[in-house]
Amino acid sequence: MAKGESVIAAIGAVARNGMLGLDGWLPWDIPEELAYFEAKVKGAALVIGRLTYESMEVVPEDSFIVSRQSGLHLKAGCRQVDSVEGALKAALATGKPVYVIGGASIYAAAWPYCRHFYLTRIDAEYAGDALFPESVPLARWRVVKEEVRSYLERKSGQFVDCHFLQYEQPCPHNLPA
């Protein structure tokens, strides 16, 4: 990595059938997967879509909420930004690591700028209403790390394999000036 280059990462989880959301939350209940996400983004600046933001009980400081609306009332430590690029720039300006945490529309707009994508592939199918965007070309990214762990999914009572993948995009785009 070139000296001074900023690293933006995305993080999320997706089912075998492409689902990532249901009724404004996750289609599954796997506390260990959620704990992995929380540990990964701890202390980072976050870029969050407005709907995902609204689903979160606790939102850490230095969270940048992407919305086209004006005058949203946000929790302390959160700032509204009207574009994904603007949110990424503001997040980078904090000097913290930057994570894009979704949802679908934000992954679709932010992936060109991401060096890494931490994606948990959950090896089961779930009903949902939000799909991981097909426009994110992860098949062309390198998998630099993969770990598989099996956890109990609380809603179904079934054990499910979670593949914790780290993808790397060789040449992320620079943010527009």
Ligand SMILES: NC(=O)c1ccc[n+]([C@@H]2O[C@H](COP(=O)([O-])OP(=O)(O)OC[C@H]3O[C@@H](n4cnc5c(N)ncnc54)[C@H](OP(=O)(O)O)[C@@H]3O)[C@@H](O)[C@H]2O)c1
């Ligand atoms: N599985 C996972 O890892 C994961 C991660 C995150 C979220 N989720 C789930 O995904 C679902 C939400 O995803 P979603 O795609 O429906 O919503 P979202 O991306 O969280 O939020 C969509 C909103 O973001 C704003 N927005 C999106 N693109 C924008 C752009 N280019 N410029 C300005 N504003 C923009 C708009 O807000 P305004 O309408 O205010 O203009 C839009 O309505 C939920 O079910 C959530 O639980 C899952």
